[in-house]
Amino acid sequence: MIKGWASGLKGAVLGAALLSAVTGSALDNAAPQPAAAPVAAAATAAPAAAAAGNDAAGAQGATQMAAAGEGYTRTAPTPGIGQPVDRGIAMQAPMTPIGVEAHKMMNWFLNPIIFTISIFVLVLMLFVVVRFRAAANPVPSKTTHNLQLEIIWTAIPALVLLVIAVPSFRLLANQYDPPKADVTIKITGYQWYWGYEYPDYGGISFDSLPLDKAAASKEGVPYLLDVDNRLVVPAGKTVKLIITGADVLHSWAVPSFWVKMDAVPGRLNEAWFKADRPGVYYGQCSELCGTKHGFMPIAVEVLPEAQFKAWVRMKQRADGIAPTGPGIVDDRTPPTPAAVAAAITPAAAPAADSAPAAAPVAAAAA
Numbered sequence: 001m002i003k004g005w006a007s008g009l010k011g012a013v014l015g016a017a018l019l020s021a022v023t024g025s026a027l028d029n030a031a032p033q034p035a036a037a038p039v040a041a042a043a044t045a046a047p048a049a050a051a052a053g054n055d056a057a058g059a060q061g062a063t064q065m066a067a068a069g070e071g072y073t074r075t076a077p078t079p080g081i082g083q084p085v086d087r088g089i090a091m092q093a094p095m096t097p098i099g100v101e102a103h104k105m106m107n108w109f110l111n112p113i114i115f116t117i118s119i120f121v122l123v124l125m126l127f128v129v130v131r132f133r134a135a136a137n138p139v140p141s142k143t144t145h146n147l148q149l150e151i152i153w154t155a156i157p158a159l160v161l162l163v164i165a166v167p168s169f170r171l172l173a174n175q176y177d178p179p180k181a182d183v184t185i186k187i188t189g190y191q192w193y194w195g196y197e198y199p200d201y202g203g204i205s206f207d208s209l210p211l212d213k214a215a216a217s218k219e220g221v222p223y224l225l226d227v228d229n230r231l232v233v234p235a236g237k238t239v240k241l242i243i244t245g246a247d248v249l250h251s252w253a254v255p256s257f258w259v260k261m262d263a264v265p266g267r268l269n270e271a272w273f274k275a276d277r278p279g280v281y282y283g284q285c286s287e288l289c290g291t292k293h294g295f296m297p298i299a300v301e302v303l304p305e306a307q308f309k310a311w312v313r314m315k316q317r318a319d320g321i322a323p324t325g326p327g328i329v330d331d332r333t334p335p336t337p338a339a340v341a342a343a344i345t346p347a348a349a350p351a352a353d354s355a356p357a358a359a360p361v362a363a364a365a366a
């Protein structure tokens with residue numbers, strides 16, 4: 001009996017190794033690598049034009065993004081990246097360091113173990129069904145205990161779990177011990193939309209609602225994934241997310257960032273990501289939150305830093321917020337040349353009998 005048992009085991013292990021190798025490479029091929037992907041669309045790099053913008057005009061509430069000369073154009077999504085694909089069964093391609101690490105662990109460590117054990121158990125069961133069927137084995141064994149066997153089938157699974165635990169805890173530690181944040185964003189889940197707030201940049205805030213079918217097809221973006229106001233973040237920076245809910249439980253999730261965090265009313269949850277590749281990445285509310293749960297998508301737009309700053313200024317102008325935040329320069333309409341000249345004249349020429357030096361400065365300030 002033991003001999004047949006052992007040969008069944010050998011076959012099972014061989015089969016499992018073969019299958020996991022095939023599956024692993026197939027999954028890997030399906031996933032485009034972040035570095036190879038080009039920037040999706042040309043975003044206008046026009047800080048000068050943005051600088052020429054007038055606060056008063058911006059304050060009229062120009063929320064429509066694509067306005068010319070604003071220094072920000074909505075990036076077009078790249079098919080197959082940051083969004084689901086037709087008939088896809090694998091995870092979305094990871095776009096953050098944590099995502100890459102977790103994806104590798106799943107494809108090359110967990111899946112081989114899972115497939116091996118599953119196939120081993122299946123083959124073992126088939127073997128028992130055939131070998132010990134009533135016709136082939138008319139007098140069944142009366143054995144009820146086998147100490148050796150029982151120790152083995154307790155110890156081996158325990159060892160397997162121990163082997164899985166080591167890299168799992170390392171990954172968990174990396175995921176929940178974020179590096180120092182470059183940008184902090186507060187995310188609030190509402191029934192049924194998301195609200196975003198940038199405390200680092202003077203409290204820019206806006207709501208994010210899904211595009212309707214017509215608007216989505218006109219722009220060529222996925223319906224029920226793209227939104228009117230995307231969450232815009234800088235590329236290559238650590239983005240810290242403070243997530244909460246305003247009414248019921250929601251969950252902020254972007255699969256390609258490997259981020260999923262519950263939005264709980266009365267509680268602040270923390271998550272983070274760092275996306276190096278500029279582009280658009282989609283997610284959805286992932287906690288059943290009511291009738292329009294499926295209509296509160298998430299769209300994250302990663303922009304090169306200069307364009308992110310231009311976007312920040314555009315938002316600040318629209319909200320009437322003075323230029324503020326890391327790396328944000330005061331690009332408001334400068335004083336007139338005459339005022340500047342008046343302000344510097346006293347320092348350039350020693351005052352002999354002209355007006356007091358303080359007067360032009362005061363005039364310039366006014």
Ligand SMILES: [Cu+2]
Nearest residue numbers: 250251285289
């Ligand atoms: Cu929700």
